[in-house]
Amino acid sequence: MLTLERVAEIARATIFNTPKPSQVDELFERAIGIPALSSGWTTPPEMGDALIQNVLLECIQLRGLIAHGASPRPVISKSKVSEFIQTIQSLVEQTDNAVGAFLHERTGSNPWNNKPATVDGSVEADDDDADGGSDA
Numbered sequence: 001m002l003t004l005e006r007v008a009e010i011a012r013a014t015i016f017n018t019p020k021p022s023q024v025d026e027l028f029e030r031a032i033g034i035p036a037l038s039s040g041w042t043t044p045p046e047m048g049d050a051l052i053q054n055v056l057l058e059c060i061q062l063r064g065l066i067a068h069g070a071s072p073r074p075v076i077s078k079s080k081v082s083e084f085i086q087t088i089q090s091l092v093e094q095t096d097n098a099v100g101a102f103l104h105e106r107t108g109s110n111p112w113n114n115k116p117a118t119v120d121g122s123v124e125a126d127d128d129d130a131d132g133g134s135d136a
């Protein structure tokens with residue numbers, strides 16, 4: 001069983017000081033068995049030709065320079081910060097979807113217990129609700 005303690009143990013055993021794609025891959029493979037998670041990350045069309053993995057690495061590098069007091073400190077434009085935010089949001093969504101699909105494929109149930117939302121924010125019933133209960 002995967003518990004928070006087990007995830008913490010895996011994280012300690014895995015060199016995971018930054019979320020570089022190779023380190024994310026190792027963590028998810030060791031934790032739940034997803035191989036090469038980052039290979040499924042795709043660049044949203046609005047980001048142009050930049051590979052999302054490269055934008056993430058650039059973000060990590062700049063964060064490191066700032067956090068460790070590089071002199072002179074790097075200057076980062078507002079548009080670059082916006083690009084980094086967009087990158088992180090996209091990677092979170094893609095990773096969430098990949099992990100959810102991976103777990104659903106193996107367990108037969110939705111691990112996040114999410115239900116599709118309608119435009120007005122209400123929640124639609126799905127086939128899992130036919131028994132009137134939860135997935136538990």
